[in-house]
Amino acid sequence: MIRDRGSVKWVSMMLPEHVQQIRAWKHESEEELPNELTEWELEELQQTIQFAYDQKLIVTLKTMVEHNLSHYTGIITVLKTSTRELSLETDTTIRHIPLDAIYRAQLENNYCD
Template structure:
């Protein structure tokens, strides 16, 4: 006798249409474009980046690039205002990140 303690196997009860809609909804959430930032949000982002750069602290960026969201952590090695990007050194590579791709930044203490 199968003892599953009365739990119902929900996947067997879902219709293919439900699964299809759930997957579409999840994809839509992951591909939502970012909202426009207010001036105070841009100022906070700038302060966080400057603090991490000056103190050589690890920082985690949330990036929106090519309709996808990405999170990357590293140490800022250089900021180039002319080219509008910064260099982030991760564990494996040094990556150039455009200012326009940055949506959020958080210092890791």
């Protein structure tokens, strides 16, 4: 604890790991909530999901349910257009995600050197 002109400074007690976690938390909390997707964005989202399903590629899905943002990474094993949901197999579990909750899909780079 350092005293400088009457104020207490705790910065010297912060570990680098804590600083990284605080920065990551701040970045996540500042993440912009998605607006209504345009027709082009919806089409691109649909194509990305369909391509990841067909090729069995690893994909990261960003979802929003009741203003809660979540990120899931895995392989799409089931794509049900009738019920408008998909099954995503992650490392530990299988998640059932409604298609309406997805606002971004990104293919992961899984190249081996």
